Ligand SMILES: Cc1cc2nc3c(=O)[nH]c(=O)nc-3n(C[C@H](O)[C@H](O)[C@H](O)COP(=O)(O)O)c2cc1C
């Protein structure tokens with residue numbers, strides 16, 4: 001299914017080496033202003049950085065319809081991007097010898113010989129370009145309800161950022177560098193980690209920590225369309241995401257209730273929590289604290305280091321060294337995609353819960 005959302009829906013179309021990729025966003029209220037500068041800025045954060053990203057560089061200029069004089073009309077908004085820098089010959093042998101870790105094998109089993117394997121087809125990270133544009137377009141919509149979303153990279157391979165940061169700082173500082181790191185020192189160490197893996201024909205994974213500030217308490221539609229479940233579904237759709245955890249996440253299993261509960265206090269006539277182990281979600285609804293979750297990206301599957309695979313035609317074991325243009329790390333490029341899927345989900349849940357002004 002290529003559609004997500006309840007009140008505001010997002011439909012994704014195209015493939016990595018198709019003529020174009022894009023999305024349709026339906027359900028945005030009429031009369032809402034669209035800021036194209038935000039879309040440009042967010043798309044820039046998804047672009048590959050020289051030396052640590054895929055050499056496939058696309059212009060990524062969005063063509064947007066459904067907006068008149070910078071205002072939504074109530075019609076579906078359509079955003080498209082052209083694919084021009086494709087090199088489909090890199091993929092010819094992969095239908096026969098599938099890449100370990102990529103979608104090739106299950107996709108050929110599911111779709112048969114018709115599967116568009118060029119550039120990873122519909123399973124490519126390329127498909128995240130329209131997602132970022134959609135998220136950027138909706139930032140002002142949730143902004144009008146006082147909600148803002150940001151993220152930073154807490155881990156690349158063995159380099160882990162254990163520091164605690166102010167949420168306002170995260171919204172700005174991590175946007176200044178392609179590693180989405182919070183300081184130049186950590187950025188340098190993360191870059192070195194990626195370059196070290198790349199020099200060996202290998203890749204590294206990483207973790208993105210995402211925040212949403214300004215959420216009203218009660219956002220989320222339990223039982224099944226709960227806040228954490230809807231965000232997890234949207235974030236798990238991002239190629240390469242293997243884990244999503246809210247607040248303490250898996251670590252909560254090792255805590256006592258007295259350690260994990262977030263105690264309440266009144267502060268300036270409002271109810272606040274003194275800690276945020278829950279990551280801002282209780283009972284599938286926002287509790288008024290900052291929404292705080294992490295998403296783990298696996299190491300990029302396409303690596304030039306030789307790996308074991310199979311030849312599906314000759315029915316024999318085969319070795320594979322993936323040629324072509326690939327990211328040695330996905331997590332840093334993926335951070336803005338995590339933000340986009342979070343913005344989309346919050347916009348949809350805000351619309352469903354009557355929180356939009
Ligand atoms: C922004 C972005 C860029 C990506 N770049 C690559 C890449 O260059 N090479 C690659 O093999 N996988 C890349 N991926 C990951 C694959 O698309 C993904 O691992 C694959 O579709 C299989 O899906 P899964 O890992 O979710 O199971 C990228 C993902 C994202 C989000």
Ligand SMILES: C=C(O[C@@H]1CC(C(=O)O)=C[C@@H](OP(=O)(O)O)[C@H]1O)C(=O)O
Pocket residue numbers: 016054055056058086087090118119120123124125126127129239324325326327
């Ligand atoms: C094009 C992008 O990344 C692509 C994501 C990707 C994959 O398998 O996910 C494989 C590569 O595709 P190609 O072989 O066509 O160069 C990357 O370059 C992008 O993110 O915009």
